[in-house]
Amino acid sequence: MSNKQFLITGGAGFLGSWLCDLLIAKNARVYCIDNLSSGRAENIKHLLKNKSFVFKKHDITKNTLNVKPDYIFHLASRPSPDDYLNNAIQTIDVNTEGTKKILELTRKTDAKLLFTSTSEVYGEATVFPTPENYYGNVNPSGPRSCYDESKRLCESLCMAYNRTYGLDLRIVRLFNTYGPRLRGDGNYGRALSRFIWQSINNQRITIWGNGKQTRSFCYITDMINGLMGSLLVKKTKGETINLGNPKETRIVDLANMVIKLTDSKSKVKYLPMPDNDPRRRLPKITKARQIIGFNPRVKLNQGLSKTIEWQIDR
Template sequence: MNKTNPPSSNFEIQRILTGLSDISFNEHTILVTGGSGFLGSWMCEVLLQKGAEVICLDNYASGRPDNTDHLKNHPKFTRIVHDISKPYDPGRKVDLVCHLASRASPLEFDHYPIQILKSNTLGTMNALGIARKYEAMLLFTSTSEIYGEAAIFPTPETYRGNVNTLGIRGCYDEAKRAGEAFCMAYHRQHGLDVRIARIFNTYGPRMRSDGHYGRVIPRFIDQAVHDAPITIFGDGKQTRSFCYVTDQITGLLRLAGVPGLAGEAVNIGNPVEWTILDLAKLIIELTGSDSELSYLPMPPDDPTRRMPDIIKAKEKLGWEPEIKLRDGLKRMMNEEI
């Protein structure tokens, strides 16, 4: 896969803008933490298209300057290198804080657990402090990981989770759970308008495939195009629900933009389950690869199923994903190979 990240196509951006046609961010000043990451860079680009002033904050722990280099000369775009787990003040009024900063790949959990904990606890507290000071709304990107090894499928927002605080994934899922608790504490004590997005697996252009950052889809594509073995953890029968990036960004910004949702947590994901084995076979088919499958031991506490209940997103956001996995993979490959 191409290691550079060209600007997203006008077609992809237009698809998101169409899904936000009734939402206005014009003349808003918006702080995006993790703004040069996979999702953050897409969010920055869309918000600029919607007429917002955007402050992109990133320490490049897992984000990359390449993701936002094409935006740096935009008159309404400011890019700042900073770790949100340390205090920060934008020094000007902001209307919305979108807190996306965090390492998120399971391959990073045993290498950077302290940084992951800090970005989702101290970083969330700092983001909330900014929102409170400037009377801004805050969007917190939480995760399906807060459900742990779920026992209900599709999994609704009311499910409280089944997690292991001592396990390898605890640095991420418990930090996100704490982040949600911070959000609700600021909402209850200070009346802050907070919205919590529980994101399920997302994929698309700009998602890293390299090293500890590699997520399953870009890693499989990278292996397939080089005819390398496709590395599957366990027997591959575990499932995930994959949401294409344009659908994900539309859902996130609808959650931020629709009025009357203070204090709400909403699943943003695709409810169609795929086994990891079927995902690998589909990627081999689409790339015409000669890759063989290679099986590795299952990591500790790796969830066996992921499937969101998105009834709340449909009812409150007027949102549901549109891109099927096969089509999304083709679009991702066209941009990145």
Template structure:
């Protein structure tokens, strides 16, 4: 896997955006009209900005349940950008032709599963149905951002798209896992019954600038970085031996828009993530080292159904999309520190 050269002394969004655009030279979005649900979220805002950079007009929908307006405030003066406050679990009609619908709207922080299960279920079931309805009405292509969570406590590693999952429907994570699985089923139903052009991406852990560390969001990298820079205890659930893989945002957005943009892959389901597995404890130690922190490790009980291992088989993405991650973890962590 190619690794990037060390980042420049000072991070800028522009450098990361140029990296994404360079990876999309063979994809044409010029003149397209695109809806991005959850468009002011972490990933959604990068998607909106990239699509504008590729010449598309973008309608950003977000109710700010987990997205933040400041993520897209800098796009408001762009003539091709429209931002609308809307909850996609309620019907929406853009009342204009649309070429592509990217459905990213959903709370996704692990600590949110306990507090907002109904909203999570609605955005990924009713929300997916409404977003698919827009695509059907205007004969638009549809991209659904699913998740590695649909694999649950996987038993095959690295985990391929053919693995059907091992999920506890009644568990605390069931609101997210099962809603995303239902969302995939909705996509394939519209594909089979209405001949809709759909693409499903199963996203593995992604990180980068604009990612929240506050409240119940609970994503591990921004939480660890925030704690380390404040010299607070690094909170690890369990003994830290559980593993994850971490994909930098520029790699993730490049993969998403390759999947959305290529012709001839209607109905495709593709893992997008970094295949390099590491333990959560190793991540914590790496962040303490990079930040020169005085933080110590603080161990807490492991939440129910927390998967013990998770990392993707990306051979399908490499073959179909000619995609692989290019940014290593140290670059990404330092970029997040510089950007904050």
């Protein structure tokens, strides 16, 4: 890995900035691009003086890149529901036009590509744990479809380029990931980061629906290890792989854990469930275990404590 160049799209975001840190620590050269629409410059500012790190503010839907990477992590997207529901057209553009440009760059440079898809491609799943060969149950014209369907199209684009040009690529479907640097503000907050922000400020914790819906929460270091293995292990070429924690947690239980860990006086406030919000998320990770040895190790209470500590210290 030493002296290999990695291109990371969305590199100033939550996942991307952690990848930048890990790769620089392993003596790789990192070319990080981000338009900073949801990524934060503060996530990577400590790397700017490193000679092996280059940052370019760049919109992947607009221009081609003059770079010849050995590896590409394509993370750029708008994955926060509040964000993509308010920016539907931009979300579709970033996912589709942006991904096609990265695929063309991959073809021209003969790089190895990892495309980050999402558990959202499964929609309202009916099989649990959900395997990669489950085709999904998605509303193609619902409010979430701008994200769900454009990610499904991106997967189709990736496999079309793989079959047509023989590109060395793989698709990973990410389930909920959390940890330090996950935004909890404005349109970018996810449920967990929002719960933490509300609890440390003794505000009401807002839960959509009755709180019995579930998600699986994977700590950032486990997810980053999964991403690295997915790109670097040769057997992943042409594969689609679930990455996430194989344990599900009810949202109301998550909120109560955060309240307890922050010693908060917050109470829970229940709001109407948004349209098409999935009731369960639980990945089957057998393929990831077999091919890359993926096995999330950080327990939820441990990861929550680290995330809360970071949020309080900011």
